Amino acid sequence: MNSLFICTVVISLLCINTTGAATCHPDDEAGLLAFKAGITRDPSGILSTWKKGTACCSWNGINCFNGDRVITLTVYGQSDVAGSFLTGTLSPSLSKLQNLSSIHFTDLKNITGPFPQFLFQLPQLTIVYIENSRLSGPLPVNIGSLSQFYALSFEGNRFTGPIPSSVSNLTQLTQLRLGGNLLTGTIPLGIANLKLMSVLSLGGNRLSGTIPDIFKPITELRFLTLSNNRFSGNIPPSIASLAPILRFLELGNNNLSGTIPSFLSRFKALDTLDLSRNRFSGVVPKSLANLTKIFNLDLSHNLLTDPFPVLFVKGIESLDLSYNQFHLKTIPTWVTSSPIIFSLKLAKCGIKMSLDNWKPAQTYYYDFIDLSENEISGSPARFLNQTEFLVEFKAAGNKLRFDMGKLKFAKTLKTLDLSRNLVFGKVPATVAGLQSLNVSQNHLCGKLPATKFPASAFAGNDCLCGSPLSPCKV
Numbered sequence: 001m002n003s004l005f006i007c008t009v010v011i012s013l014l015c016i017n018t019t020g021a022a023t024c025h026p027d028d029e030a031g032l033l034a035f036k037a038g039i040t041r042d043p044s045g046i047l048s049t050w051k052k053g054t055a056c057c058s059w060n061g062i063n064c065f066n067g068d069r070v071i072t073l074t075v076y077g078q079s080d081v082a083g084s085f086l087t088g089t090l091s092p093s094l095s096k097l098q099n100l101s102s103i104h105f106t107d108l109k110n111i112t113g114p115f116p117q118f119l120f121q122l123p124q125l126t127i128v129y130i131e132n133s134r135l136s137g138p139l140p141v142n143i144g145s146l147s148q149f150y151a152l153s154f155e156g157n158r159f160t161g162p163i164p165s166s167v168s169n170l171t172q173l174t175q176l177r178l179g180g181n182l183l184t185g186t187i188p189l190g191i192a193n194l195k196l197m198s199v200l201s202l203g204g205n206r207l208s209g210t211i212p213d214i215f216k217p218i219t220e221l222r223f224l225t226l227s228n229n230r231f232s233g234n235i236p237p238s239i240a241s242l243a244p245i246l247r248f249l250e251l252g253n254n255n256l257s258g259t260i261p262s263f264l265s266r267f268k269a270l271d272t273l274d275l276s277r278n279r280f281s282g283v284v285p286k287s288l289a290n291l292t293k294i295f296n297l298d299l300s301h302n303l304l305t306d307p308f309p310v311l312f313v314k315g316i317e318s319l320d321l322s323y324n325q326f327h328l329k330t331i332p333t334w335v336t337s338s339p340i341i342f343s344l345k346l347a348k349c350g351i352k353m354s355l356d357n358w359k360p361a362q363t364y365y366y367d368f369i370d371l372s373e374n375e376i377s378g379s380p381a382r383f384l385n386q387t388e389f390l391v392e393f394k395a396a397g398n399k400l401r402f403d404m405g406k407l408k409f410a411k412t413l414k415t416l417d418l419s420r421n422l423v424f425g426k427v428p429a430t431v432a433g434l435q436s437l438n439v440s441q442n443h444l445c446g447k448l449p450a451t452k453f454p455a456s457a458f459a460g461n462d463c464l465c466g467s468p469l470s471p472c473k474v
Contacts, residue, residue: 034093077107085109144169153177354378
């Protein structure tokens with residue numbers, strides 16, 4: 001990945017000195033204008049500088065080398081601005097750009113059509129990112145003939161069918177990103193041939209079968225994402241060979257089973273481990289305490305049992321142990337002491353403490369908290385009143401007892417679930433600013449403030465009244 005980055009920087013630096021060219025190769029101009037003609041809507045004016053008769057090397061997203069030949073083509077949509085995306089198709093006339101070395105099309109959203117066959121006609125092309133559009137249909141069976149590619153990403157499209165076995169010929173690849181499509185079938189065994197690969201991202205598809213035991217030769221792999229598929233079976237033993245440098249291992253939301261292998265304790269560089277929403281069982285290996293650099297750990301929604309090991313991390317950022325068979329009794333000290341944690345989810349973890357006794361080292365960064373389905377008592381008021389950026393707080397099905405009328409919370413808060421507790425007092429008017437609220441099955445009383453929430457959000461209290469419940473008695 002480092003060599004790819006350096007290569008990209010060098011190309012960019014070369015381009016900076018040459019994009020002021022007064023000329024434009026006629027083939028390149030024709031290819032780019034044909035691409036623009038295939039775009040039926042450009043509400044943000046992304047291609048507004050692309051005008052016939054002007055130097056195409058000066059157009060937005062275009063870089064040239066050696067005077068007049070286009071070598072990089074970059075078109076980004078505005079992912080945070082609704083209705084700003086390009087609509088249309090990818091013109092095959094882009095094959096005219098014979099010196100093109102890299103394509104970056106990201107967040108164009110409404111670009112449709114099949115796999116862009118013009119990629120096979122560009123001999124200098126080594127880097128392709130066409131992400132978050134609506135390309136569809138199968139990947140070509142001869143995709144392996146793109147053997148000069150360093151990076152290939154079609155994440156976030158609608159490609160269907162299997163991953164062609166010819167990917168085994170893409171031996172120069174450092175990145176293969178096909179996540180977020182509708183791909184089916186199994187992982188080709190030939191991926192073992194891609195020995196230079198540092199990123200393999202196949203998550204968010206409909207892939208099935210077992211995860212093949214192919215990872216021993218792929219010694220440069222740093223990111224392995226297979227989450228949100230239909231894989232079954234155990235974690236393959238050859239993943240152990242990735243221990244020295246693997247940083248992200250994401251296998252969540254599949255149908256994997258067996259125990260969590262102890263060899264994961266050797267992954268000293270691991271930043272993120274996601275094994276959530278599978279059928280892993282047994283005890284979490286005590287040796288996982290060796291993962292001192294882990295920042296994001298998600299083991300939720302499995303069949304894991306006590307005891308959970310004490311981790312010696314300097315600072316955990318996100319932790320989710322919810323919905324296993326743990327009986328933690330308290331929020332672990334190594335969690336409470338973390339100064340950088342932003343997400344803590346310990347739903348149904350057998351916690352039997354008072355929130356009055358929970359004193360986190362730092363509340364500033366907390367964004368998401370879920371302590372539902374425990375036996376937690378006390379009041380969250382002190383905690384909620386101290387947070388700056390809290391977005392979600394869930395503590396349903398506990399024994400919390402406090403006056404809700406005195407509750408304040410961050411302006412950032414969007415979701416609050418205090419249902420099935422012992423909360424009393426009035427519902428404050430500030431809840432109107434939330435997106436989701438549930439305070440049902442408590443001991444609240446008084447007239448409800450004006451909100452958009454349904455009656456179910458307030459049901460089962462002692463004496464609440466007013467819309468959407470029954471009118472208050474005069």
